[in-house]
Amino acid sequence: MATEIWLDQLLELIDRDAQVVEVLPADDYGPVHLPGAINLPLRQLDERSVAVLDRTRPIVVYCWDSL
Amino acid sequence: MYDYVPGKVDWLAHNLEVEGERANAPTLGRVMRDDVVRCAPTDPATAVLESIEGSPYPFAVMTSADGTVLGRVPASALEPPSETPVWDVAEPGPKTFRPHHSVETVARQLAEKSLRWAIVTTPEGRLLGVASRADLERAAGS
Numbered sequence: 001m002a003t004e005i006w007l008d009q010l011l012e013l014i015d016r017d018a019q020v021v022e023v024l025p026a027d028d029y030g031p032v033h034l035p036g037a038i039n040l041p042l043r044q045l046d047e048r049s050v051a052v053l054d055r056t057r058p059i060v061v062y063c064w065d066s067l
Numbered sequence: 068m069y070d071y072v073p074g075k076v077d078w079l080a081h082n083l084e085v086e087g088e089r090a091n092a093p094t095l096g097r098v099m100r101d102d103v104v105r106c107a108p109t110d111p112a113t114a115v116l117e118s119i120e121g122s123p124y125p126f127a128v129m130t131s132a133d134g135t136v137l138g139r140v141p142a143s144a145l146e147p148p149s150e151t152p153v154w155d156v157a158e159p160g161p162k163t164f165r166p167h168h169s170v171e172t173v174a175r176q177l178a179e180k181s182l183r184w185a186i187v188t189t190p191e192g193r194l195l196g197v198a199s200r201a202d203l204e205r206a207a208g209s
Contacts, residue, residue: 002070
């Protein structure tokens with residue numbers, strides 16, 4: 001279960017070298033995304049795709065908005 | 068694992084840096100300026116009018132202590148100069164915009180309402196800056 005965070009906490013986590021993951025489709029990620037974010041579309045998440053993540057560092061996922 | 072609940076739109080609406088193919092697209096946040104006169108509700112009209120006259124804008128933005136927009140104070144509403152608190156003459160609850168909106172969209176919305184200025188805030192309502200419709204139309208055309 002992920003811990004819900006807001007902007008202030010996100011900025012703190014980025015300062016702590018968090019990995020930021022956009023889970024929207026590539027068509028949404030391509031035009032604009034958070035600096036340094038990687039794209040792991042939700043529909044394509046599986047053991048192989050998440051292998052790129054470093055599990056020793058914080059991981060933050062985001063989509064378009066809270067809806 | 069953490070979930071940034073408000074998501075990408077929240078990041079954009081705070082006018083923070085982004086990457087991507089359209090990262091340099093003209094947005095309101097790139098055109099706005101942050102040198103508009105800010106005043107507190109209790110500031111006397113004379114002092115605010117003096118500040119406005121020394122600025123490039125015909126108005127001030129009244130904010131709370133944390134920067135939340137409370138109202139717009141046109142110079143014309145401060146005449147004749149008096150010690151009245153600006154709260155008494157401010158236009159409360161002005162229309163505001165988020166910085167990630169495109170210059171075309173904001174320019175069109177301002178034109179539809181015959182407005183010349185956009186007041187830009189974060190999603191929490193904190194003042195980021197202002198932009199003129201003329202500057203937005205220029206940016207949209209460039």
